[in-house]
Amino acid sequence: xxxxxxxxxxxxxxxxxxxxxxxxxxxxxxxxxxxxxxxxxxxxxxxxxxxxxxxxxxxxxxxxxxxxxxxxxxxxxxxxxxxxxxxxxxxxxxxxxxxxxxxxxxxxxxxxxxxxxxxxxxxxxxxxxxxxxxxxxxxxxxxxxxxxxxxxxxxxxxxxxxxxxxxxxxxxxxxxxxxxxxxxxxxxxxxxxxxxxxxxxxxxxxxxxxxxxxxxxxxxxxxxxxxxxxxxxxxxxxxxxxxxxxxxxxxxxxxxxxxxxxxxxxxxxxxxxxxxxxxxxxxxxxxxxxxxxxxxxxxxxxxxxxxxxxxxxxxxxxxxxxxxxxxxxxxxxxxxxxxxxxxxxxxxxxxxxxxxxxxxxxxxxxxxxxxxxxxxxxxxxxxxxxxxxxxxxxxxxxxxxxxxxxxxxxxxxxxxxxxxxxxxxxxxxx
Amino acid sequence: xxxxxxxxxxxxxxxxxxxxxxxxxxxxxxxxxxxxxxxxxxxxxxxxxxxxxxxxxxxxxxxxxxxxxxxxxxxxxxxxxxxxxxxxxxxxxxxxxxxxxxxxxxxxxxxxxxxxxxxxxxxxxxxxxxxxxxxxxxxxxxxxxxxxxxxxxxxxxxxxxxxxxxxxxxxxxxxxxxxxxxxxxxxxxxxxxxxxxxxxxxxxxxxxxxxxxxxxxxxxxxx
Numbered sequence: 001x002x003x004x005x006x007x008x009x010x011x012x013x014x015x016x017x018x019x020x021x022x023x024x025x026x027x028x029x030x031x032x033x034x035x036x037x038x039x040x041x042x043x044x045x046x047x048x049x050x051x052x053x054x055x056x057x058x059x060x061x062x063x064x065x066x067x068x069x070x071x072x073x074x075x076x077x078x079x080x081x082x083x084x085x086x087x088x089x090x091x092x093x094x095x096x097x098x099x100x101x102x103x104x105x106x107x108x109x110x111x112x113x114x115x116x117x118x119x120x121x122x123x124x125x126x127x128x129x130x131x132x133x134x135x136x137x138x139x140x141x142x143x144x145x146x147x148x149x150x151x152x153x154x155x156x157x158x159x160x161x162x163x164x165x166x167x168x169x170x171x172x173x174x175x176x177x178x179x180x181x182x183x184x185x186x187x188x189x190x191x192x193x194x195x196x197x198x199x200x201x202x203x204x205x206x207x208x209x210x211x212x213x214x215x216x217x218x219x220x221x222x223x224x225x226x227x228x229x230x231x232x233x234x235x236x237x238x239x240x241x242x243x244x245x246x247x248x249x250x251x252x253x254x255x256x257x258x259x260x261x262x263x264x265x266x267x268x269x270x271x272x273x274x275x276x277x278x279x280x281x282x283x284x285x286x287x288x289x290x291x292x293x294x295x296x297x298x299x300x301x302x303x304x305x306x307x308x309x310x311x312x313x314x315x316x317x318x319x320x321x322x323x324x325x326x327x328x329x330x331x332x333x334x335x336x337x338x339x340x341x342x343x344x345x346x347x348x349x350x351x352x353x354x355x356x357x358x359x360x361x362x363x364x365x366x367x368x369x370x371x372x373x374x375x376x377x378x379x380x381x382x383x384x385x386x387x388x389x390x391x392x393x394x395x396x397x398x399x400x401x402x403x404x405x406x407x408x409x410x411x412x413x414x415x416x417x418x419x420x421x422x423x424x425x426x427x428x429x430x
Numbered sequence: 431x432x433x434x435x436x437x438x439x440x441x442x443x444x445x446x447x448x449x450x451x452x453x454x455x456x457x458x459x460x461x462x463x464x465x466x467x468x469x470x471x472x473x474x475x476x477x478x479x480x481x482x483x484x485x486x487x488x489x490x491x492x493x494x495x496x497x498x499x500x501x502x503x504x505x506x507x508x509x510x511x512x513x514x515x516x517x518x519x520x521x522x523x524x525x526x527x528x529x530x531x532x533x534x535x536x537x538x539x540x541x542x543x544x545x546x547x548x549x550x551x552x553x554x555x556x557x558x559x560x561x562x563x564x565x566x567x568x569x570x571x572x573x574x575x576x577x578x579x580x581x582x583x584x585x586x587x588x589x590x591x592x593x594x595x596x597x598x599x600x601x602x603x604x605x606x607x608x609x610x611x612x613x614x615x616x617x618x619x620x621x622x623x624x625x626x627x628x629x630x631x632x633x634x635x636x637x638x639x640x641x642x643x644x645x646x647x648x649x650x651x652x653x
Contacts, residue, residue, distance in 0.1 A: 003533065003540065010528045317524045320485060321585070322513040322541035324506070 026343025031350020051129025
């Protein structure tokens with residue numbers, strides 16, 4: 001086997017053009033396929049990393065003048081809309097809202113740091129079914145003004161606070177306001193699943209405070225800047241939830257005709273809200289990547305077949321020296337495997353680059369797609385590649401059999417006999 | 431050692447017409463014999479040699495090798511028998527270009543499932559015997575024709591076959607190199623190896639014990 005690999009390396013080094021074309025072809029096929037499968041697995045096949053994710057839904061609004069059904073293209077809601085839904089619905093166990101705080105400046109005894117913050121309602125963490133690593137999550141009354149509390153992400157806790165086990169109860173300053181640290185979330189927890197992960201979560205308290213005497217944003221019915229997530233009660237379908245939310249929303253048209261006359265509400269699975277319209281695009285991309293791999297395999301098979309013609313002499317000699325059918329196929333497959341490994345490694349580079357591109361294309365992929373999963377997918381890839389190379393290997397040996405070991409039967413049809421009459425052309429002296 | 435009975439080899443020409451390369455070959459070669467097959471081009475010399483070497487299976491008749499009825503064997507069994515009993519030397523040397531001398535000698539052994547340590551010892555012995563130790567790491571393209579054929583012979587006998595078949599082994603060599611190879615054959619024959627060679631050269635044939643003349647597929651002398 002080692003001798004075969006050494007020989008294979010020499011063969012590949014001897015024809016660098018051929019090797020490069022095969023490796024690049026495989027790299028493109030494997031890389032594109034691996035990248036798309038990685039994203040597909042993360043986004044469509046794997047459940048969201050929360051408790052009973054199938055019961056999580058997103059609720060959003062849309063302008064009914066623009067379209068009768070927005071599909072997954074829903075808009076933000078106001079805090080007051082959320083409060084109405086929370087208080088009046090009969091279909092959700094919990095409902096929560098969240099909004100991005102943008103970059104905040106965190107100041108403590110160690111200096112200042114820019115961090116990504118998220119304002120979330122108190123129900124969010126119980127709704128998701130996650131427990132903090134340290135401390136606790138928000139209490140319902142901490143959504144009220146005057147309760148400045150913050151929960152840290154595991155990464156921020158480690159990076160900024162040196163994984164201090166006594167961090168709970170300490171005070172930090174966020175954009176000039178004092179906040180008490182009440183908890184630390186477990187590693188790998190991230191919410192919302194977005195391009196830039198939140199590093200800390202604050203309650204709704206700050207947003208509900210009036211800073212300049214005017215009503216806070218959370219008191220403005222038409223100030224839509226929250227995203228909403230809810231957990232369905234057991235045995236409640238999305239259709240039932242939709243009907244319930246529709247009835248609540250319908251009442252707004254009479255109560256708030258200035259801002260809600262044309263407002264519709266839509267309940268969709270949370271995962272659909274995250275990937276939105278990219279679902280079908282992703283499936284299309286997957287099909288295209290499959291075709292790319294297929295074309296790559298066919299091309300590689302063709303290249304190997306073409307190359308086999310130039311290796312008839314060598315294979316004839318090996319057969320004459322005693323190599324059996326499987327021994328020759330084994331050697332050729334060894335070479336193919338080496339090409340596959342090289343193609344796979346190059347494919348890994350292409351896959352990583354492709355995933356970065358896909359992440360740039362849609363932000364939700366970023367948090368969902370993990371590089372370590374790429375290797376898992378990559379491990380599946382040699383299979384089609386080897387299939388594409390097994391055929392040429394068998395063909396090469398088959399071709400060699402016709403010429404070197406021509407006969408199974410003594411009574412040959414004329415056509416076979418003609419072909420088999422050519423005894424080992426590479427071996428004959430005259 | 432070898433017994434051929436009514437052996438024929440033909441190629442189809444047109445409907446139910448055949449071109450006979452070998453006709454009614456009856457031949458016996460004793461163990462330890464050194465036979466030279468001669469004849470003009472197209473007489474069927476190489477075809478006969480390739481049939482004896484079991485590279486060609488499209489023949490009719492009976493072929494016994496060391497008492498084994500080759501004509502009754504399946505292709506795989508023939509390959510096994512060939513690996514055990516036969517070494518083949520080609521006119522064009524047919525060394526594997528991308529393998530060193532050492533590796534070229536190792537190849538037939540690796541196909542016969544010798545252990546690595548055994549193979550190393552056998553290759554070392556052969557390199558020593560043929561005085562090509564210094565060339566073991568060279569590639570065929572770095573050797574002269576004579577040296578390449580020397581390696582070709584070494585490769586043919588490294589698995590210790592009982593029968594050595596040589597298809598014009600000196601055809602591409604300078605006369606002095608050819609003599610060297612023929613003397614080597616004589617030495618091998620003296621050590622008990624049965625040799626059948628195809629040659630155009632009367633001089634080379636004279637190194638053997640017996641000459642068989644072929645013409646138009648018939649044995650015309652030496653049956």
